[in-house]
Amino acid sequence: MDLKSNHNSPVLTDPVPLNKSRLGMTSGLIPYSSPGQAFSSGIFLTVPRRKPIPSKLDDVRASGWLDAMKSSSPPRKKLSKDLGIDFVSEEEVAYRSWALKYPSAITSFEQIISNANGKRIALFLDYDGTLANIVVDPERAFMTNAMRAAVRNVAKYFPTAIVSGRPRDKVYKFVGLTDVHYAGCHGMDIVSPVRETMSIANHPNCIRSIDKQGKEVFLFQPANEFIPMIDEVFRSLIEKTKDVEGAKVENNKFCVSVHYRNVDEKVWPAVAQCVHEVLKDYPRLRLNYGRKVLEIRPIIDWNKGKAVEFLLESLELESEDVLPIYIGDDNTDEDAFKVLREKNRGYGILVSSFPKETNAFYSLRDPSEVMEFLKSMVRWKKSTAALSFPSLRVFSGKASSVDAELSTELDAVSSFSEIVPDTVVFDDFERFPPTAATSAIETALADSECYEQKDPSLRLSCFFNRALVNVGADLARLVPGRVSTEVDAHLAYDTHGIVRKVHELLKLYNDVEVPAERLLFKIPSTWQGIEASRLLESEGIQTHLTFVYSFPQAAAAAQAGASVIQIFVGRLRDWARNHSGDSEIEAAVKKGDDPGLALVTKTYNYIHKNGYKSKLMAAAVRNKQDLFSLLGVDYIIAPLKILQSLKESITYPDEKYSYVRRLSPGSAMAYHFTEEELQKWDQIKFTTAMGPGAEQLLAAGLEGYVNQTNRLEEFFGKIWPPPNV
């Protein structure tokens, strides 16, 4: 910042972005400083206006302003291709030589990643000009659906925050993603997770609040006391500029933006004059130059750079093992670039299609390149790690198709819960005959170890295991997440039989080079299955407990440390419609709740309130209403027809925000559990507490699995021996 003391101005300004003087006038600028001359010149008379605008600029200080207004808002660069000329323009040559100093983050992607050197990357993204193209109307600076999908995807893998000049709620309306953090008003309006040890936790302007998802958060608004002043300045500026055609004043709560994008350049001095006249009475406010915008903000030692430091600390990302990357296009983003450069941590990436002095390390030309960069980050992460959970059943389809970049209801719900498609191809293996469909099964049938088995049942079991693993391995190659393999349902009541089977399958997976971290083993939630899960999890093997229809099963599964717990919402509802005598189901119905949805809610709250590591999956979701009622649960398995409908229904920004997170760690804390519910479950308590609903549904589920297995074995029996054996 530099204090313009030579003109007794009370106004502090940020440095002019290019190396031009702010005090002298550059040639070609309108001589507006001469009293009485500016608005009587023909130049100004050409501008249509209702009333005469202020007739003179009585202070040469404004000349420095104009310089800055021009240099921070260079005209749109004409590309040679725009002009239909097939040569490299002078501007392009200049850009390319500038880019030698600030190389493209896309072409330098490998270098950026290798410099990360195993560190965790945290992303900070500016909004206007970075995630959304600059447009004439600031109220319509929407980001594209493709960009929203890119940000949503990148945020799945890297902690991501949006740091904008706009108020937090406004930028949230544009972005509409719940899994990113937001800092608005150049960092003067931040919400972050509560971290007691933060030095700033005791700052009077750092208060505890509850966010939209019901989570306790810090709300840090260091310029709180300026709100009335900003409001006053906003009203004065509206009044002052009302006759300046095209000028627009925006109240950003802790700062005011005066836009001159739509003002004839010849009238820019009038804009400068209006702002100057208002600002001179407010020594505690300063001026900053953005892209065709004059921003008035409080003189406090706070900016986007400080906001990044704040977020790094509150998100527990301040360690040396974290590499922050900040992407932004405007002068205010320079504060963030500077912090990263000076602290020798991470990189700034400037979004600019023209050469510009910057503290960033790399560059991107425009938001479309930003999107490319974000997508590269996701591709890179997906290729190096299997972190997400897109596919559960070993026989499921390609979950990655759900990642399609659409602004649909699917986008909206996906920001709350991970939606997993439920396609069970081999449940219906007669319609999808393996002979036609899978080399996986042919390979299993050709397995010499198997066909050398004399005992037909051992031979069958061998084929079966091989086929499962072959298909699982194929899926593991197709999807980036974990693949869940069902453990033979005949073993549902045999803890050690399950453990042995999982070990066998793991060995086979190991033979085909699928590592254990890519796998889940799906086990029915009998007491014996839950015990097997406990043993396997203690060895670091991930289990997926299925057929959960009651709270005792869910609680025991969480206590066993199951990685995933799967509840079947619709099946419980169906049972309740046709049966009675189950106290847990009846208690839910009496309260007016759906028993399936109630069980998911209670289990989610139980897991979160008690700090269990399990993730919760809702299955047998029958319609969209079920899905909306469960937003916030970790995974929702949805039938393809629901996915299709979600994908085909377009949501408009306002509707999107009406989607409400139903389950959140915050609301889990408020849920009351009885002592009995919180007890340590053992086999006797478990068996006694399980009602007829769960017993019958579990039995039916097992029967279904056993039937499937029998049919598949029968099928193998029929095609054995294959002609070439």
Ligand SMILES: O=P(O)(O)OC[C@H]1O[C@H](O[C@H]2O[C@H](CO)[C@@H](O)[C@H](O)[C@H]2O)[C@H](O)[C@@H](O)[C@@H]1O
């Ligand atoms: O920090 P940011 O997220 O980049 O916000 C900075 C300012 O962005 C908006 O103005 C800019 O974008 C408008 C829409 O494209 C454009 O019309 C304007 O000329 C740009 O300056 C926003 O309206 C400002 O309040 C923000 O301060």
